[in-house]
Amino acid sequence: MNNSKTAWFKTFYNQIRSLLTLSRGGKERFTEKLFLSISLLPVLLIVLLVVALWLRTQPILETQSIWSLLLGQTWHPIKSQFGFLPFIAGTMWVTIVAMVFAVPVCLLSAIYLSEYARASMRMIMKPLLDLLAAIPSVVYGVWGMLAIVPWVQNTFAPFMNKCFSYIPFFAVNNPTGFGIMAGGLVLAVMVAPFIIAITYEVLQAVPTGLRQASLAVGATQWETIKYIVMRQSLPGVIAGVVLGASRALGETMAVLMVVGNVAHMPTSIFDAAYPLPALIANNYGEMLTIPLYDAALMGAALILLLVVLVFNILSTLILRRIVRRSRR
């Protein structure tokens, strides 16, 4: 052990020495390798994360099958019952509600910015929208607790209860206002800048000549957007939405503050929920003496990581294809 340590140190020392005494060409090769290894670190980190999470999930997978974990509805750590389904469902509900609110607004904003707005308007709007992305998540959480939760509790939920309570998803069984609706609304605002920015870029990648080809036969601007621009950019828009959804899936702080955090299967958009990130953030580091609790939380993290990774890889592939096509 000690021997190999000194050996490693010797190699390192020699590397440094040779760097100092190297010719310019040698230094050039050394710096290139150095930068390469530094930039490989993050890539390596992702692989390590997945492997480490996988290994630390193993203890629980030895006692129960992956399906009983994924589909189990009971979360009772002391009785060694670790059903993830309520948390997976909570994550999905919050994300879907967020996307339902965010996508139409973001699409229309991006279309306005790309197709209708004058350059001067764009100069003002774009930085402001980008600024939304820079607001710390906890600030959104506070805003959610102070503004959105009371609004859901006092205005929106009573209204929906009065008018639409016969529709299953809209029933109000939770009088607090903390729940999926509040979480979804806060998330919608948080992911909006990303979806708008990506959609805007995708729309800008549509060649001007294509728009003009449509206008030249007497189409209106809206017809051109509807039939040509949107059709051409649909894959990219979907990629942008998926990327936004993956941010929503993983968002922790703001959601955790407003979503209620009750481990049950939600049945209505006004129910409280307990998304995966909130589960991990609230519980990791506490009660870890409970057997398998640690492994269960690692499993939750693994699921989250894998879903977000898949979403990101898919949308990156689509977006890359679009950029390549628009350069042609």
Place this chain on the structure above:
Amino acid sequence: MDSHVQTIDLNAFYGNTAALKNVNLEFPKRQITVIMGPSGCGKTTLLKTINRFLELTDGTRISGKVLIDGENIYAPNVDVTEIRKKAGLLAQRPYPLPMSIYDNVAYGLRIHNMKRGHDLDNAVEHHLREAGLWDEVKDRLRSPATGLSIGQQQRLCLARGLAVEPEMLLGDEPTSALDPISAQRIEQRLLDLKNEYTIVLVTHILRQAKRLADYVVFMYLGEVVECGPAQQVFENPQQERTRAYLEGQF
């Protein structure tokens, strides 16, 4: 001369830069008028004032009038889509719409609710024949237009423009992206079509201008230097700058 399009004291600006200065021109009906001049002289700008494309660019401004059949297309109550429908456009490179060959031609017809069902099929065929593309594509009308060669794409764009039954064709160096044979086919189409359409063509290829032009407009730095019947301008230019250009001095 029976004029179809007329410009009166036409000025165009990009920001504060004048791109057209007091242009007074008449474009004769069912003839090919070629606009020539060195790059940056305002040829394309002038073309874009005829289908009101100039206003699509931020910061452009126009004063003066453009009359089509005596009506000012810049009058406040004019429907700009009607103006654009009257003038088919051939751009510098073809832009097939992201749909099938058939749908490309049918696009304008559908937008304007012009034809349905069997009529639509007939119209598509007719205009593809007019553009000299029918025989090459009749067996693959439903395949994507982007699969065509670039020369075929440009003829498809011609068919798409013709489909909405315009009165004019505007060509903005329509052969500049094409190989010589495809370019020749486009030129031949234009010659065939001039009996039915007023054609305005921007080009910087002198030989193409000589092959096609009935009338010639020579522009320099946003001004019309000389205009008139092709033969007269080419063989006996009145202006020193026209002569210099024709001799290839700039």
